[in-house]
Amino acid sequence: MLKKIVLTGAAGALGSRLRAPLAAMCETLVSTDLAAALDGVADNETYVKADVGNAEEMMALIEGAEMVVxxxxxxxxxxxxxxMHSNFMGAYNVWNAAHKHGVRRIVYASSIHAMGMYPKTTRITGDMPHRPDSFYGLSKCFAEDMGRMYWDKYGIEAVCLRIYSAPGSVANARALGSYLSYxxxxxxxxxSVDTPVVGFTVIYGVSNNDRSPVDNSAAAFLGYRPKDNAEEFAEAILAKTPKADPLDKAQMCHGGPFATVPLGVSGVQYIKKMSEGN
Known part of the structure; x- marks a missing residue:
């Protein structure tokens, strides 16, 4: 059992679901986010409100940690x-503090958007060059490259999880391949936490989907064996899906709608606006 794990983004959709499992893997879990407080704090969990973009706050928070998620x-x-503040500087602050305090490993929530402009007809692997679709995707490229650099120079292990779709549901045809269950x-x-040695590893965050457009074989040593499969939703989803337009980057690129969202514009709000015909 690890002595101390630090979890950033603990109030988020994914972070909130990781708190209890991570608390069971360590003596002390320190969870952090910008929320005033968290509900259901475990007996061995401490919540600290902090900004990942603040170097001093991250330096204090990470002291004594064996791993940072x-x-x-x-x-x-x-x-x-x-x-720049939250994603670029936030990642730098975490890795820099990890180096200063002798952290063994960082498990990082990267994203498919680091590779979003590749066409779906290309089955992407973990060692292909980046091809971001947005400032958001670019920030993930930066953090991945920094993780590799800190591994090469200082021996800080890193597992970069390129999460494809936000977990939870299969709402469209794209999700038949990109689905990741909670x-x-x-x-x-x-x-990513309990594997003895990981070095620097990139793995895609997808479930065991028949239509998965990514290749996770190089990271099999982690022991990740996804159990869920979006194929059970395929018949219903495809029945209501219009014919694909091969010239529409939103349909043809790994990044989905983010491949067409203007730089700097909220992808969530842009997609909502387009769906409403505005």
């Missing part, structure tokens, strides 16, 4: 100045 960031496209997401993080 870094899920704290803006999880959408946004103006570059906002992405249970599989938790398993993915657990295996």
């Amino acid at each position: 870094h899920f704290g960031a803006i999880a959408d496209e946004a103006p570059f100045e906002q992405i 249970d599989d997401c938790v398993q993915l993080v657990q295996r």
Whole structure:
């Protein structure tokens, strides 16, 4: 059992589901986010309100940690100045503090948007060059490259989880390949924490989907064995899906709608606006 794990982004959709499983893997879990407080704090869990973009706060928070599970960031496209603070500077602050305090490993929530402009006809692997679709995706490229650099120079291990779709549901045809269930997401993080040696590893955050467009074979040593499969939703989803337009990057690129969202504009709000015909 680890002595101390730090979890950033603990109030988020994914971070909130990781708190209990991570608390069971360590003597002390320190959870952090910008929320005033968290509900259901475990007996061995401490919550500290902190900003990942604040170097001093991260330096104090990470002291004594063996591992950091870094899920704290803006999880959408946004103006570059906002992405710079939370995603670029946040990642730097975490890795720098980890180096200063002798942290063994960082498990990082990367994203498919680091590779979003690749066409879906290309089955992407963990060692292909980045091809981001947004400032958000660019920030994930930066953090991945920094993780590799800190591994090469200082021996800080890193597992970068390129999460494909936000877990929870299969709402469209894209999700038939990109779906990641909450249970599989938790398993993915657990295996990233308890595998004895990981070096620098990139793995895609997808479930065991028949239509998965990514190749996770190089990371099999982590022991991640996803159990859920979006194929059970395929018949219903495809029955209501219009014919694909091969010239529409939103349909043809791994990044989905983010491949067409203007830089700096919220992808969530842009997609909602387009769906409403505005």
